[in-house]
Amino acid sequence: MASEKRDKEEEEVKTDDGSPKIKPRPIVQLGIFLVAHSPVFSVVFSAAGVLALLILPLLAKNTYISENALMPGSARSMLSNRDVSDGSKLVKDIKNYWLNHEGQVQKLIGKYMSDMGAEVYYQKFHPEGNQFHPLHFFSGPDSYTLLDNVSCASYGVNVAGIIRAPRGDGKESIVLVTPYDFINGGDYEALSLGITSTLFSLLARVTWLSKDIIWLVTDSRYGDYRPVAAWLTEYHSPSFKVSDLLKCGELNTADTFRRAGTVAAALVLKVDGRSERFEDTLSIYAEASNGQMPNLDLINVVNYLAVHRQGFYVKVEKVVSLLSSSWLKIIGEIFEAVGKLARTLNPDWNFGIPAADYLEGSATLASSLYSQALGIPTGPHGAFRDYQVDAITLKISPRFPPDSKTRQHDFFLRGARLLEGTIRSVNNLLEKFHQSFFLYLLTSPSKFISVGVYMIAFALLVAPLPMVAASLYIEGCKALTKSTDNPTENLKSWKWLDAAKQVFALHLLGFIVTLLPYFICQVPGQHSPRNRSIMWGTTSSSLLLITFAIIPGCSPFSSRHHGTNWAVLKSVTISAAFIGLCLMSIINFATAEIGALLLVPTCLMAQPIKPALRSRRIKSLLGAFCSMVLLTIGFPVMFFAISKGLFGEAVVGLSLGGEFWTWLESLWAWKSATYLYIGMVHLPCWLLCLCILFHPS
């Protein structure tokens, strides 16, 4: 130690002497250089991050079947007219049932299944919703506790039929789900039963099956998701304890709940609405909870078969309002022009795409990002992801009205052939899906952006944070050293401690605010979402005031002597935001990406407003104005309102609070990590930026 010190002294002495300095290492040099020029670099990097996000549609690659064993479309379809007539008969019988009201639809479907040679059983479940419990947030799907005083008044019944693979070993199975409302089922819903029944009739007699097939008709009276989740819970973690539910109702469900091995893949089939296009439309929904996606190969197989074999128009969800936005169109045209220019330079550089394609791609990409960031599954397939099962929802919109008999035959044939091909591909699979991507964003059903590409945009966005933090820290330290002559306070390494205390206090506050809704829900009595949000808001703000009052260093309104240097505070805030964003990018990338778009400029721009007002220079005034605008947008409620407005629903006033509450409630009910991100990363960082803005320096 001592020798080191002496060395340092010597070094200093030498530099003072004017002898040439010892060259620091290049990497250190680069670091120093970046930190020294952090404002320039932060602007450059942030702009590059946004630009990288914008050119993502250009970088999308065409999808390809990665797993060779899938071999989609290589087998001839074995579907015959007999199978189709089976399906049509079921649809007709269901329609007759609605006319005559005899028996139960579940029984009817069950009878059809068992006639085809399947093992049938009925499962009763509670339609209870997901309950928020702070301690169970990250726990997996657990066996839902059956209450003792369950009423038989409301319960759902799922029907499931299992076809055992004739020569299979029963280790794996494929699940087909068709949601159907057993009380007031629509005509379109019945068509999905028809398609699956057509397919099931075929599968019951084929010999190539190696995995068992489960056809699950869920009771969609209680939503699409809940019945599937209930069935999966019973499948994977049944309760062996006594259940009162079995005694309810006239349906004899005493028969055993049957299982068929590990679920390899699941397909949810829905038919709804008429297609607006000339062809039948197939929409693919893939996002599960917390931005988890099924293996890309599953989407590829369905897309390949639907487009190249059955002639469906395949689409994925997109943000429609973006399609008509002019600014995006201009960007698309610029990219098109750049692409053309590049091609004239070198014919190999053909990255340019037409502006219309760019517009489509970015609208789809935005929707993909948004659905993943929200962390709420886009369909019943989400329930499967909790059990590491790859699943997607296929929503088919036929181009004919549901009562057209002639078209129905063709529709059933094509729908069932699509499913047959997909099931055959999955059936071929020896291993589970693992070849293709799990982390991707879709820009069209046949184009994707893999994790390696979309990471760049995020990395560029968050790159300035550590640089700025370092430069601000150095700056703040210098300022502190100047202001205080006390040698005890000159201990260089402890200057961030005050600021860290404040940051920690606000993060703790964020944590408490995150947990508050649970306790508000426990408040007895019925409250509207609006009242609850008001309760939440008032409690949170009073808690904030208490924090400011108790911890003297925290408040932006405290006197100068107690307050920390704002540069150091900002440096620690930025570090905290950086850590939070990086952690979030591991849990749910899309949330981190959108969060970074909001948080990074806010954090970088935040600076005390008082000196700016005092100086009255245009540059600093502009900066202050920018930071104020960014802070206003960055407030979660505000951002929610703005995004609502973007989607075409303007909400103002107190009803906004109610809407916001409902939105958050849905987030936590789905165990979305986005909720935690908002409460524990975004909100504290936003508050800290607010503190910096009103800093009394």
Added chain:
Amino acid sequence: MACLVRSWIPLLFLQSFLVAIAFGSNEGEEFSEELLLKPLPDRKVLAHFHFENRAPPSNSHGRNHHLFPKAISQLVQKFRVKEMELSFTQGRWNHEHWGGFDPLSSMNAKPVGVELWAVFDVPQSQVDISWKNLTHALSGLFCASINFLESSTSYAAPTWGFGTNSDKLRYGSLPREAVCTENLTPWLKLLPCRDKDGISALMNRPSVYRGFYHSQRLHLSTVESGQEGLGSGIVLEQTLTVVIQPETTSVETNMQPSWSLSSLFGRKVVGSCVLAKSSNVYLQLEGRLGHESKNVDTEIEAHKLWMNSDFDLSLKPDRVIRESSSLLFIFDIDKSSDSEPFDLGLTWKLPSKWSCEQAPLHASRFLMGSGNERGAIAILLKATESQEKLSGRNLTTDGRCTIKANIFQIFPWYIKVYYHTLQIFVDQQQKTDSEVLKKINVSPSTDKVSSGMLEMMLELPCEVKSAAISIEYDKGFLHIDEYPPDANQGFDIPSALISFPSHHASLDFQEELSKSPLLSSFKEKSLVRSYTEVLLVPLTTPDFSMPYNVITITCTIFALYFGSLLNVLRRRIGEEERFLKSQGKKRGGLKQLLSRLTAKIRGRPIEAPSSESPAAESSFLSSKLIFKIILVAGAAAAWQYFSTDK
């Protein structure tokens, strides 16, 4: 001449002696071939081929077999196998429709893949060695990867849970073994007529493997002669059980399909295997007792049995035997010839329905939980309809009626079972171990050394509706080279064996039978047992391209580490400084000279070179750096451009 005669006499004598030995030794060797056909309630037909080869006890010196396969007798002699069973199975036995309480199902319903168990007649210390050698020998003999059972992680030594109480018993199963014709051919080679003649000629490979279930089994047991100096006899039992769906043209769904041997197998039987002592075909019809009179003495009534309003048999049975719940038609195929092949057919005229007798409890097993970390295995026992009718109940001392059920389960070592988490629910009420658990034997697994084993005996009340057993486990991590080629499929947990020690299945024939090995084996009481499903556990699998990445990263880290270490070791900072200083002085001298010159010209005092600001210096340096970076980037872009241009 005399000399010649004298030399001839011993030769003749020797010859006659040899002939005597040869005939004497195979005097008792018997081979019989039988086929049992049985329509099943779910419109399928079960065909059960049964071949028995007996080698009586004889002197072990100079053993020469006439009929008995030499490979098997050598196997028995070499590894001193007392009893052994090897089965190859594809498909699942449907306990609900195909029965679970008859000797046929309790002996022939086997787990998927290969199952092997053997009892050895060697000292305890050599049992494992014998087992390992036996697996290799069988592996070669049957073209299967039975040698994987050699590893101590794949077999176990059940004590009492398996049904055979012996400490020299070893049991192992390979659930993933694909069974096909390459396993059947060596099995057929053991038959004296192979598949050229007799009943085995029916085994047309496409029709056998088109079936819903097929299980080929080889069971051998040694019979001790009891005499001094005489070796032990061997009984080799080879069975093939096939469940086939007859092709039907009728549209009516509730009508049982009609079939004939030629429609089932695509072949006919033309004469028996000449080496067989007996070759019979049996047709068993279950649940046909309602409308028959007690005795079948008269010819007309016997005729009625096989040609009545319900069904027609194409051939007249040689005998009809009735069992407590079924009818057995016996056909002797000796009479058939090329001109008149034996082609038994059954034509149904009326829809008919019956059900098979089921085991007292139906067992199913499944995995619980999700994720790659932990899970649980549950075994569910459900009461079947036939439970009430069963006679095999025993009353305990306090007068309760109980059903005993043995559960035998092997856990691979990567399924780390926590035996303390064993939970038993009877009729949805959690029971303590002492209430229902009569006996339990646990041998925990050792990582990468031995598999775990659980044997337990449950004593359930007779009126039990359902019982569930669950046990939790942690998923282990495997070393990268321990993963099989298709690791992402998951890992198998072999079937559990549920047996009911107080229930025995047997066919109760009302009349004495001729010595048919198949029927006498049916008449013997056999333990009721059923195997559960094979389970597939997805374990965490590494990305197998990861080693490449790891190697790259490790090399980078090594390079960085050693580079900096060498740098630190090699550099002498003091020396360098001195060197730099001297250099600086030199350059400084030149500079000083220049500055002096300029100063003289300008007439000003000399400026110190240290006045150069460090910031400018750093920016100068960094601009140089930027220039370098731009240079490198430009070179890279140029390289990219020119390399892709081609």
